[in-house]
Amino acid sequence: MAVIRLYMTMSLDGYVTGPQDSPDTPMGIGGFRLFDWLDRRNAPGPSRQVYAEAQATRAVIAGRRTYEHADRWQGDHHDGVPIFVLTHNVPDDPPPGSVRYVTDVRECAAQARAAAGDNDVMVHGAGAAQALLRAGQLDELELHLVPVLLGQGRRLFDDLPAEHIELDPVRRLTTPQVEEPTQHVTHLRYRIRRP
Amino acid sequence: MSRTVLYMSMSVDGFIAGPNAAPGNGLGDNGHRLHEWFLPDADADRRSDLGHLAGANREVMDEVLATGAVVVGRRTFELADGWGGDHHGGVPIFVLSRHQPDPEPRWPGVTYVSEVTAAMNMAKDMAGDKNVLVHGARTAQLALAAGVLDELQIHLVPVLIGQGEPLFGDMPPDHIELELLRAADGPGVTHLRYRVRAEV
Numbered sequence: 001m002a003v004i005r006l007y008m009t010m011s012l013d014g015y016v017t018g019p020q021d022s023p024d025t026p027m028g029i030g031g032f033r034l035f036d037w038l039d040r041r042n043a044p045g046p047s048r049q050v051y052a053e054a055q056a057t058r059a060v061i062a063g064r065r066t067y068e069h070a071d072r073w074q075g076d077h078h079d080g081v082p083i084f085v086l087t088h089n090v091p092d093d094p095p096p097g098s099v100r101y102v103t104d105v106r107e108c109a110a111q112a113r114a115a116a117g118d119n120d121v122m123v124h125g126a127g128a129a130q131a132l133l134r135a136g137q138l139d140e141l142e143l144h145l146v147p148v149l150l151g152q153g154r155r156l157f158d159d160l161p162a163e164h165i166e167l168d169p170v171r172r173l174t175t176p177q178v179e180e181p182t183q184h185v186t187h188l189r190y191r192i193r194r195p
Numbered sequence: 196m197s198r199t200v201l202y203m204s205m206s207v208d209g210f211i212a213g214p215n216a217a218p219g220n221g222l223g224d225n226g227h228r229l230h231e232w233f234l235p236d237a238d239a240d241r242r243s244d245l246g247h248l249a250g251a252n253r254e255v256m257d258e259v260l261a262t263g264a265v266v267v268g269r270r271t272f273e274l275a276d277g278w279g280g281d282h283h284g285g286v287p288i289f290v291l292s293r294h295q296p297d298p299e300p301r302w303p304g305v306t307y308v309s310e311v312t313a314a315m316n317m318a319k320d321m322a323g324d325k326n327v328l329v330h331g332a333r334t335a336q337l338a339l340a341a342g343v344l345d346e347l348q349i350h351l352v353p354v355l356i357g358q359g360e361p362l363f364g365d366m367p368p369d370h371i372e373l374e375l376l377r378a379a380d381g382p383g384v385t386h387l388r389y390r391v392r393a394e395v
Contacts, residue, residue, distance in 0.1 A: 013363035
């Protein structure tokens, strides 16, 4: 069955954007620092491997905020795979490209798994991640941990209940020291243990 | 030369203690989970029960025990009941606190200091060639802001605890660039050691 895996770039202090993120400033002030590692996505090394794995997913789940801030990916996140957008209020205008709106998180997970078939599902955005976590529908985390403290911004993990969710480390890929310091990243993959 | 190194166990969601941390519940509700990698038994005496550590966990704990002075925030210090006045090996402990405690400190090796740079300098003087162990979220934040923290050793524990005390909670929006010096996996924890890149 398809694995539902969160792919998110996070600073060591837990932020996925800088402060004051908005449609005009989707990564917040200074938040694009987090994406410097993607400059190496086509160069040999761990970042290319992880990026290629993300691109090989065959469905996307995103929260509404992430989706809007990313300008709806013009309806195509990658390779035209179906994009399931979790939202409380379905927009009136028809969804672009391969986007579908879903209001129920379990329904969203089920549809994404079905669409991905034998491949995996990519989750994007803090809101979607937390909703899936709370519903017990997130299988894995792939965190791109960037060696910077942003100080402020939007946290990846916020507003979760005070119940422990145990993780099993699956893989750690660390970029070689020869690279530009800001392009360094540690890719951490965890499996979420079911209670 | 002596370096100031923050050592903290942190959950993947960024917490160093569970909610409701208070004296007698120093790590907060269920916060002991974060220390299980070196202290599996919540009731064990922390200094007599480290013999089981192996691999990277042993290596990192040996580094901790080889530090020559401690700088700690007053809150962390009091939540830990002052470690009985001896964190490890009787090294001097400098407690960062805006006010002198009343009554005076009970322990001879403990000094209260009101300013983070002064505390670090005093600790480095006492540590000689050894490193200074830094402990506590607020102290880490103050030391980072003052540019007097050299390294961060994060023991990243594979758990989301949901609520509690964040390590990096209340910082200015200035980026602090880090360099990963070492990543090592021990049983139940990933040790990530970073250097603060002072030049950027």
